[in-house]
Amino acid sequence: MKHLLNLLAAVALLVWGTHLVRTGILRVFGANLRQVLARSTSNRAKAAVAGLGVTAVLQSSTATALIVSSFVGQGLIALPLALAVMLGADVGTSLMAVVFSFDLSWLSPLLILSGVVLFLSRQTNNLGRFGRVLIGLGLMLLALRLVSESAQVMTQSPAVKLLLASISSDLLLEITVGALLAVLAYSSLAIVLLVATMAASGIVPLDLALGLVLGANLGSGLLGVLTTMRSTVEVRQVPLGNFLFKAVGVLMAAPFAGLWLRHARPYVPDAATAVVLFHLSFNIVMGLLFIAFTHVAARLVSVWLPKADKSLVAGRPHHLDPSALATPSLAISCAAREALHQADVVETMLLGILPVIRNNDLRLAEELRKLDDSVDELYSAIKYYLTKISREALGEEESRRWTDIISFTINMEQVGDIIERVLLDIEDKKIRKGRSFSDAGMAEICELHARLIDNLRLGMSVFLNGSVRDAQKLLEEKMRFRDLERAYASTHLSRLSGNTVQSIETSSLHIDLISDLKRINSHICSIAYPILDSAGALAPTRLRERNVPEMPDAS
Incomplete structure (x- = not known):
């Protein structure tokens, strides 16, 4: 029981670190990131590259989806271009998973120490907020090491081995579990890193890890749909279109996961690298295949979620997302x-x-x-x-x-x-x-x-x-x-x-x-x-200066 609690705490720390990085980046660079997205959507290729860059910084395709959805709601970005941004955003998340798969545990103490010093000394400005980002990065690296150590002990339990064996017998179940974990953790990145760490420790077999990664991709799309359920139609269209791409992509990739494992595994040094490279390959291929079909997906989504007639909307709030x-x-x-x-x-x-x-x-x-x-x-x-x-x-x-x-x-x-x-x-x-x-x-x-x-x-x-x-x-x-x-x-x-x-x-x-x-x-x-x-253009008083005659002395 103690080892299970340690593992759950390590997973929670990983999710919390991801949250700190995402919110910290948005607080420091939120306006600039929104400007980058708004100015880089003249065509689908530029939109995808912009989505890749912004998501690599945010470490969250869900956060990018919310920003892009707001642009669609404002009429700043057409829906097909927004879907292209999301294809790039998924690749950006995959690249960050590759970076974190390297052994950077030595960097964790330095990041946490620097972040705490900055945050405590400069809480009221952007430098202090950037300290939160450093703390989050340090906690993510620390959590990955704790996950590996805690999980290695748990794998010795017969019950755990039986549970993992039952999951690995069904690809659909693997995808479902991966999707559920991504939704619960509010981060597909955290789940992919968790799965990669567990695969490197031998806790889960590699074929099970690939199924969980496909599920995490599907879960990130579902997470965007669930997060915007109460939003306006324009805002909900982007996550729905992105979820459509992910669902079709998972259906197409699932039968070939074993083929990829058989042909690519001999060239990959370790299991963790194999997991994150599969994740990256999946999103790159999905982006290249589907970027030409963003207009088709946009038309489908517009049929499923038609916009309300603006002439019928009176005083109802419809921008407060x-x-x-x-x-x-x-x-x-x-x-x-x-x-x-x-x-x-x-x-x-x-x-x-x-x-x-x-x-x-x-x-x-x-x-x-x-x-x-x-x-x-x-x-x-x-x-x-x-x-x-x-x-x-x-x-x-x-x-x-x-x-x-x-x-x-x-x-x-x-x-x-x-x-x-x-x-x-x-x-x-x-x-x-x-x-x-x-x-x-x-x-x-x-x-x-x-x-x-x-x-x-x-x-x-x-x-x-x-x-x-x-x-x-x-x-x-x-x-x-x-x-x-x-x-x-x-x-x-x-x-x-x-x-x-x-x-x-x-x-x-x-x-x-x-x-x-x-x-x-x-x-x-x-x-x-x-x-x-x-702007400092307002005078302290609006009283006009004039020569007021002095009152005669009463004495």
């Missing part, structure tokens, strides 16, 4: 996209105000007011999603972006509330009482409304791009809007003095409406403040 929470930079991107979705709903409400006023459309007013519930739901969903992102895992720039998203969604939620109240006022004070604005008053409302739409779109652009110039322009628009509101309030009073009947009947509504539009504009322009503040 739960699987992205493990990658902070990716989760921040998902939250930003959902915030823009919230702003789109607000824009729909704002655009509808003018038709309601012109056409006295009570039905449209009611539909627009219901959209405020969607805006509120989106705000709550985004806020809850952001709270689940570990702030400690965020860099300085990502932490600032986290705050910007919260500020943006609050402003959009408040704009939605104001629009709802404006629509209620229009219904009660104009439509139901059969009143109308004067031609001059209506022209003023149309002018303010048009400026408001332009400012909202400019504000969305500022939030998306972080342009300091556009942020400054947005603040300038705030002052212009305020001046217009004052001027139109004055001209309305002039019309009242001229005893214009329409102006008298709608006076209260007119003044309230242009005041509410100014308040909406203020919330929109508030989007510029975090951008200007982070």
Whole structure:
């Protein structure tokens, strides 16, 4: 029992080391890795090479799948190119398995020591986070040695020998066990290294090891499908397509595993090398065979998982991918996209105000007011999603972006509330009482409304791009809007003095409406403040300097 516990602990340490490396790399280089993938997908060959490189660094094809899936959801990468990235990602994982198969146990103490020193001394910056990566690499190497030592003792047990013999009698069972282990460990790399170590120690025969490796490949594809089950259709398509390739590849390779073993084994020095080279060969051949069929796989996946009709999607959150929470930079991107979705709903409400006023459309007013519930739901969903992102895992720039998203969604939620109240006022004070604005008053409302739409779109652009110039322009628009509101309030009073009947009947509504539009504009322009503040372009005070006359001394 003690030896079994030691083996399980060593396997757990291997999985934990893989997790530390993956999360550490994503925290330090996450944004850069995403840029590399986004810029290297002009064709299938480049996409596969990019997937290979990024996954070799991440040591996780599952993490690469989540990043690429988010790109497909954003429309940055076509599905066939994303599938090509995943073919390269599988080769990248195989290459790392080859590297770790060498005897690097001497390096483990150095990596752990260096990593701990860096992490404890520089926890708040990227150097400290890189220390976590070194700790993870050291733990992986240490775990592989512990697995070998613990497993050698266990192989002497008759029960273990009987269990291994029963598994090796059925190739389908070997593949199933390998797939299950990969899913449970959340890493096919860890299972392939485990199998290679056990094969080198003589714990499992080589033919059983190859069956487990095929199962681990299948399990990594299944893991991606399971991880993204609650995500949007666009995000789920990539893991499903990758799983399709793996399933077909395993079916094709299974009958030839014995043939490969018979012809390649004499040229391979040891069992561990044979296992990892089989793993590498499988993924290289699969990549070369299937890269020409990514468009076919994409069409199949699109039929199995058709995209939802965007015109039918109102306020339901559809960018908040739960699987992205493990990658902070990716989760921040998902939250930003959902915030823009919230702003789109607000824009729909704002655009509808003018038709309601012109056409006295009570039905449209009611539909627009219901959209405020969607805006509120989106705000709550985004806020809850952001709270689940570990702030400690965020860099300085990502932490600032986290705050910007919260500020943006609050402003959009408040704009939605104001629009709802404006629509209620229009219904009660104009439509139901059969009143109308004067031609001059209506022209003023149309002018303010048009400026408001332009400012909202400019504000969305500022939030998306972080342009300091556009942020400054947005603040300038705030002052212009305020001046217009004052001027139109004055001209309305002039019309009242001229005893214009329409102006008298709608006076209260007119003044309230242009005041509410100014308040909406203020919330929109508030989007510029975090951008200007982070760029150091915001003055400490907005009070204009002027020569204030001194008060006479009371004495």
